[in-house]
Each structure stands twice: as C-alpha cells, then as structure tokens.
Amino acid sequence: MRSIAITVWFFLNVLLLGTVGYMVLIWIQHWRRVAIKNRQMNEITYTRQPNVEYYDQGDVTTEDPMYKSKIFLSNNIEDDILEKAKQIRLFNFKNKITSRLRQVVMKESSGYLKDANPYNVPNKPQATNGVQKNWVCDMATGFDTFRTLDRQDDLDHPIMDYLPDEPLFDDDQSFNTCAIVSNAATLRNSNLGYFIDSHDLVLRFNNAPTVGYERDVGSKTTVRILNSQVVTKPQFEFVTSPLYKRLKLLMWDPSNYSSTVNEWIQSPEHKFVNNYVAFRKLNPESNFHIIHPQYLWYLWEFLQSHTAARISKNPPTSGFLGLAMLLPQCAVVNMFEFIPSERLTHRCHYYHEKVDPTCTFGIWHPLAAEKLLMLAANTMPDQTVFNTGYVSIPGYKSLQCNP
Incomplete structure (x- = not known):
C-alpha cells in the first residue's frame, strides 16, 4: 500500500513539474518572439547612420491619438503598429523640415543678412x-x-x-x-x-x-x-x-x-x-x-x-x-x-x-x-x-x- 502511495505521489509531482516547465517554455518563447519583433521595428524605424541629422521622432504608444484611431484590418496587430510608427515618423520628419525652412526664411527676413547686399x-x-x-x-x-x-x-x-x-x-x-x-x-x-x-x-x-x-x-x-x-x-x-x-x-x-x-x-x-x-x-x-x-x-x-x-x-x-x-x-x-x-x-x-x-x-x-x-x-x-x-x-x- 505504501509503495502505491509513493508511486502516485511521484507521478503527480512529475506531472506538475512537467506542466509548469511546459508553461514556462511557452512563456519564454512568446516573449522571445515579442523581443525579436520589437527589435525589427526599431531597426526599420530608428536605425541611425553616421553623420546623419536626426530629429526626435517621439515614441509610439497606445495613448497616441493616431494609434487609438487606427482601424486594424489585418490579423497581425504588430505589423499594423509598425506601419503606424512609420507614418508617425514621416509626419514628424515633414513637420521638422518645413518648420526649419520657415525658420530660415524668417531669419533672413529679420535682418540676419541685413548688410549682405553685394549686388x-x-x-x-x-x-x-x-x-x-x-x-x-x-x-x-x-x-x-x-x-x-x-x-x-x-x-x-x-x-x-x-x-x-x-x-x-x-x-x-x-x-x-x-x-x-x-x-x-x-x-x-x-x-x-x-x-x-x-x-x-x-x-x-x-x-x-x-x-x-x-x-x-x-x-x-x-x-x-x-x-x-x-x-x-x-x-x-x-x-x-x-x-x-x-x-x-x-x-x-x-x-x-x-x-x-x-x-x-x-x-x-x-x-x-x-x-x-x-x-x-x-x-x-x-x-x-x-x-x-x-x-x-x-x-x-x-x-x-x-x-x-x-x-x-x-x-x-x-x-x-x-x-x-x-x-x-x-x-x-x-x-x-x-x-x-x-x-x-x-x-x-x-x-x-x-x-x-x-x-x-x-x-x-x-x-x-x-x-x-x-x-x-x-x-x-x-x-x-x-x-x-x-x-x-x-x-x-x-x-x-x-x-
């Protein structure tokens, strides 16, 4: 009788440990996939190159109103987030460039080159x-x-x-x-x-x-x-x-x-x-x-x-x-x-x-x-x-x- 009880106890422990181990493995694989996806998004969206003039593009979060208004049409939400990140980056870059151009024009107009009239x-x-x-x-x-x-x-x-x-x-x-x-x-x-x-x-x-x-x-x-x-x-x-x-x-x-x-x-x-x-x-x-x-x-x-x-x-x-x-x-x-x-x-x-x-x-x-x-x-x-x-x-x- 005692031998049967020990056998059942051992079997239950093995089963429990196996279940926990399996769950841990699945959990690790899930977060590994998330980490890889995030790294790919960062590489595509924010890769920096030497001597390049970069601007602060801001972070993409679920609190962003553009993110909240997104209608997800695909089954892969992570791809939609990546696409939205690209759109936001492009929008910010355009604003930075146009603002800089306007600033230069206004600087010229304000007299920065007041005495530069060689012609x-x-x-x-x-x-x-x-x-x-x-x-x-x-x-x-x-x-x-x-x-x-x-x-x-x-x-x-x-x-x-x-x-x-x-x-x-x-x-x-x-x-x-x-x-x-x-x-x-x-x-x-x-x-x-x-x-x-x-x-x-x-x-x-x-x-x-x-x-x-x-x-x-x-x-x-x-x-x-x-x-x-x-x-x-x-x-x-x-x-x-x-x-x-x-x-x-x-x-x-x-x-x-x-x-x-x-x-x-x-x-x-x-x-x-x-x-x-x-x-x-x-x-x-x-x-x-x-x-x-x-x-x-x-x-x-x-x-x-x-x-x-x-x-x-x-x-x-x-x-x-x-x-x-x-x-x-x-x-x-x-x-x-x-x-x-x-x-x-x-x-x-x-x-x-x-x-x-x-x-x-x-x-x-x-x-x-x-x-x-x-x-x-x-x-x-x-x-x-x-x-x-x-x-x-x-x-x-x-x-x-x-x-």
Missing part, C-alpha cells in the same frame, strides 16, 4: 500671405520668358562671335518627363538611378559626376547648368574635361542689379570669357549658352513676390533656375532631393565628404524660400517626397489654372 538689390514687393500655391500658373501667364544672351543683344564684346546660332531649345521642342537631379548627399543609397535615367530629359549641375554613382543618380545627362566659377577656375578643367562634352550647357554669372549687360561683361564676377571662348573654339558644334544676367534678377523678383517675407538679396539657385527653364518645356518636372529626404545628412554632395549644413537649408541663395515654393507646387504624396526623395511639379502644358 545693390532694392526692396521689392512681397507676397501678402504665406506661400502661394498657384505660383506656377503665375509664372506661366505673367513672367518674362527664359532668356539667354544671343547675337541680337546690344553687346559690344568679342564674345558675341562665339555665341551659338541655335537656341538652347527649339520653339516646338517639348518633353514628357524631365528630371532635375540635385548634388545632394541624400542621393547616396537612394537607388534612384534607373528611375532618373527613364526621364526624357535629365538636368544636372556644375561638376557633379555620374561615373561610379550610376545606381543612385543615373548616367544620362541632357543639360548641365554651370555657375561661372566652374567655367573659370582651373581645378574644374572645364575646357578639357569630357564631363561637359556632347550635351547642352548653360552658364550663369551674377551682375549688379542695375548694371547694363555691357557693364557686366566688362567686369563679370568670375572672369569666364577666355575659357568660354576656348571651349567654343574646341567644340564649335556645342550648344553652350549664357544666361542673360538681368534674367537672374527677374527670377529673384518673382521669388520675392511669392514669398511673404524678405528673402536674401542674392541670385536664385541653379536648381530654381533650372526649374524655371524646364517648366515651359516639360509636361512634368521631377526634382530629386531638393527637399531633403529621411536620408538627410550634414554632407553637401553625394560625390565628396564636405560637411556644411547650410548646403541643405541655405544661407547665401534664397534657398529655403525656393524649397517652400517647390513643396507648395508638388503633386506627390509625403512618402514620395520624404522617403523616396523627389517632388513632382506640373509643367505649363499640364497646368489647370483658374482664369
């Missing part, structure tokens, strides 16, 4: 309220057409003999999709190269290379806009470098606001004339134009008239200049990494390691004001702008403007 630009009328979303329609209907120097200009200078006979674009020439590719470091690891090359026209700037960076920036180049420093300074090897061959070229050099074209060409900001002439002699078939210096100030006045704050009294960027040039030619203009994406870093360019935060938000050009106008005209969702990395602006032929 003697007078005050001009500004917008009365906020960023005007219909500015592209205003540009299409009431703005001076894009203008380059040509042989009909009253310019008394030998350079006139080397200006090309053909225009930069024929009157009837148009494109469906156009890509304007910035030099921004945020293009690194974007994998946008194939998409960029799929455009009918691709515009690039200065000495930005494509070789070795094709995966992110593509290889196709139709037009290249150059500032006069690139044409002038020896380190850019403008006359001999293959980077500037077999494509359309456009150069700009700023003048004093009130200077005549003859006064400007006698004393340009950068002495580009000799290299321009040398290039044209070596490449007589090249379609290489020079922007009329007064057009830069026409464009600046337009930018000021559509910004409800005083902007810096310096010429617009090459990017905004390129946009104004292509809007009449293209049904759609896609601008790559002019509005910084979530790949934002303190580096300036994708092709070298120079660090300068002002490359993104501006301090000399009225860059922040330009970016706010680009955002106002953009037709792409926030995911495309701040994650993929481009804004899309309808060209004149695609506009639907109210009369």
